Amino acid sequence: MIKIGLLGCGNVGHIIATHAESIQVVAVFDIIPGRAEELAALCHARAYTDFDAFMQEDFSIVVEAASVGAVRCYAETVLRSGRDIILLSGGALADVEFRDHLIEVAREAGKKIRVPSGAIIGLDNIKIGQVSPPKKLLLRTTKPPASLGLPVTTRMEIFKGLAHDCIKQYPKNVNVAVALGLAAGRDIDVELWIDPEAERNIHEIFVEGDFGDIYVRVRNVPSPDNPATSYMAALSILTLLKNLENPLVVGT
Numbered sequence: 194m195i196k197i198g199l200l201g202c203g204n205v206g207h208i209i210a211t212h213a214e215s216i217q218v219v220a221v222f223d224i225i226p227g228r229a230e231e232l233a234a235l236c237h238a239r240a241y242t243d244f245d246a247f248m249q250e251d252f253s254i255v256v257e258a259a260s261v262g263a264v265r266c267y268a269e270t271v272l273r274s275g276r277d278i279i280l281l282s283g284g285a286l287a288d289v290e291f292r293d294h295l296i297e298v299a300r301e302a303g304k305k306i307r308v309p310s311g312a313i314i315g316l317d318n319i320k321i322g323q324v325s326p327p328k329k330l331l332l333r334t335t336k337p338p339a340s341l342g343l344p345v346t347t348r349m350e351i352f353k354g355l356a357h358d359c360i361k362q363y364p365k366n367v368n369v370a371v372a373l374g375l376a377a378g379r380d381i382d383v384e385l386w387i388d389p390e391a392e393r394n395i396h397e398i399f400v401e402g403d404f405g406d407i408y409v410r411v412r413n414v415p416s417p418d419n420p421a422t423s424y425m426a427a428l429s430i431l432t433l434l435k436n437l438e439n440p441l442v443v444g445t
């Protein structure tokens with residue numbers, strides 16, 4: 194059974210720790226002591242608010258479900274310690290200098306940085322962009338006001354531009370945009386809309402290239418404990434963990 198250390202004991206952390214079948218959560222870490230203790234009790238793990246002490250535990254992989262800031266603080270130490278890391282807050286990799294450095298650290302350590310599909314579909318074959326660059330690559334994300342914590346009463350566009358700028362302003366809402374860009378091999382265009390009529394977190398992906406064109410629409414149910422995060426994001430991590438040691442790898 195794979196032993197994991199869970200970095201972040203919020204909404205996604207709870208879903209992972211309480212639904213995982215093929216893994217054992219050995220230790221959990223959060224800056225908020227009560228969150229770490231509560232989750233540790235639920236999944237029979239040990240709770241930490243001291244990162245160095247957390248890292249002394251016996252696990253082979255760290256699952257980050259915390260924040261872009263947490264990735265910047267801790268990912269390098271995790272890789273240098275000889276563990277793989279799964280980054281749900283993959284938006285941290287929008288910073289090219291940080292990304293290149295982290296990839297180099299992983300290469301030296303012989304470890305992997307995994308960015309899951311999270312709250313979207315299609316990261317597998319968007320990778321064709323690395324071989325045949327797309328002419329158009331746009332993510333239009335529409336969220337209800339509660340997801341962004343903004344008291345908006347009419348549909349409005351709150352960001353239009355590149356993913357690496359959008360993630361700086363909305364680090365809890367557009368990690369998917371950075372993941373898409375990482376898969377495709379280039380920064381992508383993003384529109385972020387807020388809509389009081391929307392009941393779901395909607396991600397629409399538009400791609401045009403030599404292969405033809407793609408339109409994907411994902412209508413995600415918000416997580417009960419954090420409307421900004423789609424429930425699919427937690428399912429995506431659970432699925433990644435379930436398949437980690439499967440010899441059969443499906444998808445590009």
Ligand SMILES: NC(=O)C1=CN([C@@H]2O[C@H](COP(=O)(O)OP(=O)(O)OC[C@H]3O[C@@H](n4cnc5c(N)ncnc54)[C@H](O)[C@@H]3O)[C@@H](O)[C@H]2O)C=CC1
Pocket residue numbers: 200201202203204205206222223224225228258259260261262263266281282283310311312313364365366368369372416418419421422423426
């Ligand atoms: N790639 C994707 O598709 C998606 C990515 N996300 C990312 O996943 C993260 C987790 O989502 P949720 O569980 O819904 O958020 P949440 O806010 O419910 O939980 C995050 C937890 O991490 C802790 N935390 C934050 N920064 C920390 C740090 N520097 N050190 C230690 N603990 C820290 C918080 O105290 C909190 O308990 C989001 O913040 C977002 O960045 C969320 C949804 C989709």
Ligand SMILES: O=C([O-])CC(=O)C(=O)O
Pocket residue numbers: 311312364365366367368369370394413421422423424426
């Ligand atoms: O959960 C979602 O719909 C997307 C999200 O918050 C993110 O990518 O950060």
